[in-house]
Each structure stands twice: as structure tokens, then as C-alpha cells.
Amino acid sequence: MTEPDMPTPPWERARRRPARVRVPLTRERIVDAAFVVLDQEGLDGLSMRRVASELGVAVSALYAHVDNKGELLELMYHRLFDGFELPEPDPELxxxxxxxxxxxxxxxxxxxxxxxxxxxxxxxxxxxxxxxxxxxxxxxxxxxxxxxxxxxxxxxxxxxxxxxxxxxxxxxxxxxxxxxxxxxxxxxxxxxxxxxxxxxxxxxxxxxxxxxxxxxxxxxxxxxxxxxxxxxxxxxxxxxxxx
Amino acid sequence: MTEPDMPTPPWERARRRPARVRVPLTRERIVDAAFVVLDQEGLDGLSMRRVASELGVAVSALYAHVDNKGELLELMYHRLFDGFELPEPDPELxxxxxxxxxxxxxxxxxxxxxxxxxxxxxxxxxxxxxxxxxxxxxxxxxxxxxxxxxxxxxxxxxxxxxxxxxxxxxxxxxxxxxxxxxxxxxxxxxxxxxxxxxxxxxxxxxxxxxxxxxxxxxxxxxxxxxxxxxxxxxxxxxxxxxx
DNA sequence: GAACGAGTAAGAACGCTGTTCAGTAAAGCA
DNA sequence: TGCTTTACTGAACAGCGTTCTTACTCGTTC
The missing domain is CATH 1.10.357.10 (Tetracycline Repressor, domain 2)
Known part of the structure; x- marks a missing residue:
């Protein structure tokens, strides 16, 4: 597709990464998508297939990053505590x-x-x-x-x-x-x-x-x-x- | 079918009820079977098909007596309170x-x-x-x-x-x-x-x-x-x- | 620069699920 | 005795979680 000898022009260089439309799948992106599905369809509508389609990806692709649906739910549960810090205990308060x-x-x-x-x-x-x-x-x-x-x-x-x-x-x-x-x-x-x-x-x-x-x-x-x-x-x- | 005046002869009397092998399906029997399945397989293994097979009956037969699985669960929940009477309130106790x-x-x-x-x-x-x-x-x-x-x-x-x-x-x-x-x-x-x-x-x-x-x-x-x-x-x- | 190996995604498939619907057999009633 | 109503069957539909084989892309090594 690209000429291997030629230097990549600056506009291409800027475009290169975004050019490959396929952003690599990660656990984070899967969990993000799962939350989108959850908000739209509820827990009963939260299926692996629906999450995959939200990402424009085959179902089986998810299983390279997540063992099973249970683990996906566990990851979502972990999000609940992101940046949730309890204060220094004060016996008065x-x-x-x-x-x-x-x-x-x-x-x-x-x-x-x-x-x-x-x-x-x-x-x-x-x-x-x-x-x-x-x-x-x-x-x-x-x-x-x-x-x-x-x-x-x-x-x-x-x-x-x-x-x-x-x-x-x-x-x-x-x-x-x-x-x-x-x-x-x-x-x-x-x-x-x-x-x-x-x-x-x-x-x-x-x-x-x-x-x-x-x-x-x-x-x-x-x-x-x-x-x-x-x-x-x-x-x-x-x-x-x-x- | 039966002569209302005549007494049922003993051979008939012995055969009559047991003859129809098919005990009629009732909500009660379905719930009973559901509990058998629940104890054996747990909630995740409690499927309408499994309940039907426990009764020796087709799945679709259940739906003549129960609207859906949710209602079956509700019926099981009701069983929890069978004969569960709270005492007369005593302010001291x-x-x-x-x-x-x-x-x-x-x-x-x-x-x-x-x-x-x-x-x-x-x-x-x-x-x-x-x-x-x-x-x-x-x-x-x-x-x-x-x-x-x-x-x-x-x-x-x-x-x-x-x-x-x-x-x-x-x-x-x-x-x-x-x-x-x-x-x-x-x-x-x-x-x-x-x-x-x-x-x-x-x-x-x-x-x-x-x-x-x-x-x-x-x-x-x-x-x-x-x-x-x-x-x-x-x-x-x-x-x-x-x- | 070419060959390789690892890792990622796709597609089809398996066996399950809840639920519906057309068809059949049996039971009750005239 | 025939008819109507009920109770049940069997097949089907759409969806599910998960797995497996195949294709492809990438970074690394020779």
C-alpha cells in the first residue's frame, strides 16, 4: 500500500496512527463499551454480543482480553472505586x-x-x-x-x-x-x-x-x-x- | 361416563384413578418441581426446560399454568411465607x-x-x-x-x-x-x-x-x-x- | 530485507436459554 | 355419539455465553 522507500510526508505522519481506523482493543475500551450498553439496555440487555457490536468487533475478540462475562462484570465493579478515597479517620467525626x-x-x-x-x-x-x-x-x-x-x-x-x-x-x-x-x-x-x-x-x-x-x-x-x-x-x- | 346411581365395581375402582397415568399439571406441582431443580442445580441451573423434564412434560406445557419464568419465581417466593405467622405484637417483647x-x-x-x-x-x-x-x-x-x-x-x-x-x-x-x-x-x-x-x-x-x-x-x-x-x-x- | 513467531480479530459452530404457535389427543358435556 | 373445550406436544425463533479454527498483522530476529 505505502511506498517503503519514500519518507512519510508530515501530513501523513500526523495521520498515520489515526489512519488505521482499528484502535487496538483493550480491557479499558471493553469496559467503557459495556457501560454504554448497560446504560442503554440495562443489566438484562448487557450481553457480550451487544458489547462487541458497540465496539464494532466480533464477539470472540472480547475473549482475548476478558476471560468471561463474570470477569467483565468484575471489571465494571472495580470502576466503582476508581478515585474513591476514604478520609483519614477522625474519631470525632x-x-x-x-x-x-x-x-x-x-x-x-x-x-x-x-x-x-x-x-x-x-x-x-x-x-x-x-x-x-x-x-x-x-x-x-x-x-x-x-x-x-x-x-x-x-x-x-x-x-x-x-x-x-x-x-x-x-x-x-x-x-x-x-x-x-x-x-x-x-x-x-x-x-x-x-x-x-x-x-x-x-x-x-x-x-x-x-x-x-x-x-x-x-x-x-x-x-x-x-x-x-x-x-x-x-x-x-x-x-x-x-x- | 359413569352411572351416577350405580356403585363403581371394585376392579374399576382400583384401576380408575391410576389408569390415567397423566396426573394433571397444576401450579403447585410445577412449583414443587421447580424446588427440586433449584436444590439440585441452583438458581443458575433452574431453567423452564429442566423443570418440565422433572415433571416428564414438554416445556410449553408449563406456559399454560404460568405466564413466564418470572411468575414461577414469584410463586416460589410465595412459598417462603406459607404458614409463616407473626405473633401478636407485645410491646414488652x-x-x-x-x-x-x-x-x-x-x-x-x-x-x-x-x-x-x-x-x-x-x-x-x-x-x-x-x-x-x-x-x-x-x-x-x-x-x-x-x-x-x-x-x-x-x-x-x-x-x-x-x-x-x-x-x-x-x-x-x-x-x-x-x-x-x-x-x-x-x-x-x-x-x-x-x-x-x-x-x-x-x-x-x-x-x-x-x-x-x-x-x-x-x-x-x-x-x-x-x-x-x-x-x-x-x-x-x-x-x-x-x- | 526476509522469515518467523506471537498476538489479535473474524466467523462459524455448539449447546443452552425463554417464549410462541400450530397441531393433536384427551376429557367433559349435550 | 358427536362436539367443544381444555391440556399437552413438537417444532421453531431469536438470543445467549463460550470455544475453536482460520486469517492476518505486527514486532522481532536471523
Missing amino acids: WQEQLKDFARESRARLQRHRDMARISMGQVPFTPELLRHVERLLALLRTAGVPDRVAAIAGDMLSTYIDGFVAEEGVWQERYQGEDTKSWSEIREDMKEYFGALPPDRFPNMLAVANLMVDETNDYRFDLGLDIILRGLASYVKEPPDAS | WQEQLKDFARESRARLQRHRDMARISMGQVPFTPELLRHVERLLALLRTAGVPDRVAAIAGDMLSTYIDGFVAEEGVWQERYQGEDTKSWSEIREDMKEYFGALPPDRFPNMLAVANLMVDETNDYRFDLGLDIILRGLASYVKEPPDAS
Whole structure:
């Protein structure tokens, strides 16, 4: 194609690399494409074939860079923690620090459709992610949370966050099939459903139905978080007191 | 076909019912078969075809009784609550009652492989299951938990229970691929893995590693439960005091 | 400069999946 | 006894994750 003897002219030289349209496939590019597919089709529509087509590439090409779909999901899960640094533990501020951690986690999960569902299926015990777990444990332990409590508190927080965001996603998904209803419309539907319950058999449901529906998700998330934090705090002994 | 007046002769009586080898397919029988498959193959191996073959029936026959696989999973989820009655709320005993509820839930989830994973994907807002939610809410509200807290506490408890049992299942599954290792062997492996971490970079992990591994799952489950219960209790005002 | 070897991508294939649909056999009713 | 309704079958469709053989391109070495 090119004359081997001739020097490449400057305009070519500038063009050379971009000329080969075929940008080499990398894990990074595959994960990028996977996120595009995830946002468009959701987790159930995230297939290797769809990711490949997003890259303009054959399916089998992916398997040179990724062992299987499970590993691809794991790589996506790792993205969740990119640049996610937990602060230096401050015993005075541990509750606020934990709240910030939880809110940041939720925000990151919300950045991609069904991301919470992916997260729920993963265990952060890979070498890269252990650092993160370590920092979370540091936060809890320097706060004075007993070791045996701290050992499961991290799990509990993550489970709560994943579960909450996943549930948010379910409601959103369930109602955007046809009309892409807004949250306020969903709320109206829910209120109608709960309001129609026979009052004699469901007095407690009716009593809290409005609260379940009216409050913003942000508020409900923080409230659930507070329940856990108060529970944790109940195990923290005052520093100067008895051991 | 049968003479309504005449008594059925004994030879007929013996042959009649068993003669039609084909026991009619029902939702119940399909769900039964689905549980057999679930226990043998796990959730990932639970396919409509496999369920059909368990019944000695064509796949398409299932679809006369069940809309789709999702509905089958929903029916299996409903089984979880068969005969699961919550006690009459007693304000004095609410913490114990809640613990009993949680332990019973966990035990039921553990009765079938991957049942927790199925449960996580379901919302108990179907007419049959609302009764259960109502009872749970009754427990919380008569205990003095404020409405806005009770409104999310039920969700939180369920999420915790599902998440815990699902995680138990993951460890079990991960290690029974080859040798069907026992829990004690799994523990040994984990201890070795955590023990090999560089102590300067993972001091907190190392400090709690033994606790994460040594304690029984029952203990860890109850401890997590206590965290939530203490959190909830912190919202309960004393009865005689200020409103 | 030519030959080679490693690594990348393509294409077809395998065995599975959930679901649908036209056809058939059996059961219930007149 | 014949007819209608129901219950089931078998084949098919489109899609899935994964593997394997083949083609090709690149950087390196002789």
C-alpha cells in the first residue's frame, strides 16, 4: 500500500496512527463499551454480543482480553472505586464520615443503570479493593466500634446501600416501560394502591403508606443510614471511661 | 361416563384413578418441581426446560399454568411465607419477637439453595404478602418505633436477612465446586489468605480477620441483627415519659 | 530485507436459554 | 355419539455465553 522507500510526508505522519481506523482493543475500551450498553439496555440487555457490536468487533475478540462475562462484570465493579478515597479517620467525626461514605457510594451506584445489581453480586475481596475495605474498617475501629462489630458492620453498610439503590432502580424500571412516568406519578399510583386497602385489615400499612411514598428517597436513605449508625454508636464506649 | 346411581365395581375402582397415568399439571406441582431443580442445580441451573423434564412434560406445557419464568419465581417466593405467622405484637417483647422473625426468615431461606437470591429480586407487595408486611409493621409500631422509621425498618430487616443468607450461599457455592469442603476448611483457607496480607498496609483487616472467620454464622447473624435492633430501639420513646 | 513467531480479530459452530404457535389427543358435556 | 373445550406436544425463533479454527498483522530476529 505505502511506498517503503519514500519518507512519510508530515501530513501523513500526523495521520498515520489515526489512519488505521482499528484502535487496538483493550480491557479499558471493553469496559467503557459495556457501560454504554448497560446504560442503554440495562443489566438484562448487557450481553457480550451487544458489547462487541458497540465496539464494532466480533464477539470472540472480547475473549482475548476478558476471560468471561463474570470477569467483565468484575471489571465494571472495580470502576466503582476508581478515585474513591476514604478520609483519614477522625474519631470525632466518624458518623459524618460514614455518612459521606454511604452517600458517595450511592451516588456512584446511581451513575449507571442497574449498577447496584452488579455490585450486589460481587465481593470486594480482590487485592485492589481490599485497600478500600481496610479504610472502612479503620474508620469504624478508630471510632471505637468493637472489633467483632466492625467485622460485620462494613458488610452491613454495603448491603444496605446496594439494596437501597437496587430497589430504587426496580421502581424506576417498572414504571418506565410504557410512559417513562416521573417519580411524582409513581408516587401518585402508589398512594392510590395503598389507599385502596381495606382499613380494618391493614391499619398499620395505611398509617405509614404516605410516609413510605411521600418522603424523598434521599431522606429515606439517610434515615436508614441513621438507624445503622445509631446501632453502631450504641457499641462505642466513651474514651475516658472504663475499658 | 359413569352411572351416577350405580356403585363403581371394585376392579374399576382400583384401576380408575391410576389408569390415567397423566396426573394433571397444576401450579403447585410445577412449583414443587421447580424446588427440586433449584436444590439440585441452583438458581443458575433452574431453567423452564429442566423443570418440565422433572415433571416428564414438554416445556410449553408449563406456559399454560404460568405466564413466564418470572411468575414461577414469584410463586416460589410465595412459598417462603406459607404458614409463616407473626405473633401478636407485645410491646414488652418486641425485640425478641423481631429476632424470632429474622431467625425464622433466615431458616426458611436456608431450606432451599439460592433461595435468598430469589428473594432479593422480589417485592412483597402482592395482595397475599401484604398481610405479612402488615404484621411486621404492627410489631414495630406497637413497640413505639416512630412511623417514619417503621416505614423503612421492614425493608431494612428483609434486605439484611436476604443479603446475609445470600452471602452465606456464595461462600458455600464457591468452595463446593471441587471438594465440597466443609465450613472449617473454608475458614482455614480464609485465615491463610488474610494472614498473608502485609501487616503494615492492612492492620485493621488483620485485627478483625480472625473474628470475621472464627465466629459462627449464627453469631454473626445475630450480631448484625442486634445492630439494627439497637438502632431501632434508640428511636423508641419510653411510654410514660413525654410524648 | 526476509522469515518467523506471537498476538489479535473474524466467523462459524455448539449447546443452552425463554417464549410462541400450530397441531393433536384427551376429557367433559349435550 | 358427536362436539367443544381444555391440556399437552413438537417444532421453531431469536438470543445467549463460550470455544475453536482460520486469517492476518505486527514486532522481532536471523
